[in-house]
Amino acid sequence: MTFHLGGDSALTVATLARIARENQPVAFSPAALERIKNGFSFLYQRIDAGDRIYGVTTGLGAGVDTAVLNGADRRQDSARLHAIQQRIPLARAVGVGPLADSVQVRAMMLARLAGIAEGYSGISLPSAQALLNLLNLGVHPQVPLLGSIGEADLAPLAHIGSALAGDGEAEYRGQVTDIRALARTLGFTLPALTGKDGLALVSSNAASVGLAALLLADIAQLVNVQAGAIALSFEAFRANISPLSSWASRIRRLPGGAECASHLLSLLAGGVLCQPGGARLLQDPLSFRCAASVLASVYQAFNLARQATELELNSADDNPALIAEAGMVLANANFDATHLALAFEALGLALARQASCAAERMMKLMSEGASGLPRFLTPHRGQTGFATLQKTISALTGDIVHQANPLSAITIPVADRVEDYASQAMAVISKTARLVESLRYLVAIELMVAAQAVDLRQDPQARLGQGSAAVYARVRGRVAVLDQDRSTARDIENLAKAITAPGWLNAGEQLLETECHALGSQTP
Template identity: 30%
Template structure:
């Protein structure tokens, strides 16, 4: 079990909670902090003090005083009125991450929420009662209000959930499991929805998939290098140490390891003097994207352990301060950077695909076809990869440079971070398909060259890949092959382990 305390959740722990069946709990110290901040809220209500979000309205209505008798209804109204998200739901794994991240933020003890509400969030995550949360509708400031309102609805027995493979009314699994709906009290609705957990959850899931895909990009590019009889001098350690970027040095090191023992790669002057940039500059391009991944990881792990609601309660309730920690700008910028970094993995991969299929750029059969002319082979695979690359170029336009005022101009600058995180996820999905196409083409090129000439590491990748997609002997419906290989890259870690020397 992983105990959340509001301060120490890492991406590796989140991966275990989301993908490896690990269960979450609350640390005892964090629950003590939660109880203390809750007492402060109860004192404010009892005294009839005017404090934003507890005894006032919200946004532009913050100057409207709410009588103590109505503070519970105020919180319920907040959830109902803000649950107006639209569009397809976030993937269930993302909504599960939202539950965990919201619980972790509340466990910092600055939000004034009861411990039983936090425990209910964790119960839903542990039991896979996953709220259906529409993707569209957040401006990424004032928190992810609309998405998090939908996240909160099933706590009340409202809305919908994904449960045991079905999408259904939230009240049904609650009745089945004899879980009573929560009755919200003062401050709790606001504490549940005023935060950045939609963009951060989407960003964290995207990062975990992107990191895995980046290792797979290194492994698949090694197959291409052998299919094209690439010159390995470009990966010599001296070149990369001379520039000094650690990530570039590591990519070159991985390529040297992957290609060690190959009879297909060449030296300067044996076949040609230099390779094209998409071959020669893999360490520089992949390495730069790895730098971006490092930046994104750092920002996500800060945000995963951040108090992002408003107001925040300090010093046992002697300080209740309104601020702007709900503003998603740090994650918005990180997601835009992630989008660009992942788009570049796809862009350079598509250029390698072109070099594999274009008979003017290699000595392989045209379009890797066993019978060029009668059969088109991989011709249209390159078209598809090019289409995905162009789509990524539009998706990679920074979301964070946009803003639009809301709440009668009270909330006059917003981050669009949730849009940025959704775009980063779409780009990552597209890049996985591009890399699947590169792998299929590289394997076909190696089939012509001779599988026995591969290095030990790339032979493992080739053999594992061939169990997913067979050799092109005749033209067939290649979309099935691409999607099958894409699913394999997403759900299995064979290539990642080989690249890292773990298998």
């Protein structure tokens, strides 16, 4: 199946993640091709008319007051236009630090292509097609991840744009090669940047947006897995499920509350907890009692972040925008990604609350006084059991909370203080990704701890819910019961890796979805 950008179907988080990870082919829809051609033609109409166009006939940033073309140049000197646009990505390829992996680069390129398909960038069709060719061929420019302040991801996108300008290296099938040599080997043509091509390639938040979409796909998987861990912890603690009652959601209409409570109940259905007398206590610790409410906050924050990301995936953030149908070259601030940054800040804070509750549930399960189970979940008095694992739990929770702290709204002004505000969207998404990495280990540990606690219940044969029983079986398929003291580091690593695979989840365990309603259907 080829996905057609700018056609009848919206580009969703799930679709972007699938294309980036599975190398699904992409093409411009016929409508997108027509829009791109019209935008480029309109650009040259305005150049010929003598309009001042930012980044085309003027300098960039603080250089907006400097004319770079004059009189006859606009109409006749295509070599000068080429030189101007060629320099734009080269001068902005200033990224440092770790390199994006191939999937991340693919996500960035796809997000930029989606914006180009809207038809307002003014890019030439050969340059747009060349970027599309890199994606479909699996040629991935080397992109350092540090350098964007979130008001257009100039630095990372410039490294992609520089590759199209014939400068730098790219990865292809695991090998890193000079882009010009790779073009000769594979037989693809690097474009001659002209018009507004250089600016169109770099003036976008596509790096932040592409990484955001990949991250949301990972978060959805992890939160869906964590819901199963919560259910298994409920089973192990013999928690009271009355807070999951539909009446609780009916008398307080918390957004996502009914969905999350119903989901947890579906995992517990058929087990002893759903029978009269199944709970040990009338009132459980809040990390159990509030599980559905906290999960609902994650549910709501996730959906807001997804909406913000998919808005960007299906919009134009070019400045200036070439609006042919209105005869307008529009200077704008569509590159501002504050809403995206704040959505991910909120999501990080919600995940930190979820992590705090998970850590406390594990501590309660390991406490003989709280759970009625052997201390530190060892069947042998005098052995360590999971006692020292509490330190790892504490360290992970501390790191998650640290990464959830919001970035400052104050940024050092740049471009001679013309650019005196920045959303820091890419930095926010990067720290949220680090948070998710620690959360992945924490979720794996809760699964392992809850499964051990289930095995140590006074009546280990007591029936689990159908959903929680399936989760328990999957955990035990990866991690053996902790009988004698042993290192559990490898168990945690194996389980943390296993839960990232799509096959870990059963059909009924999808609380968070990464698809939204499409505008139409794709054709093969």
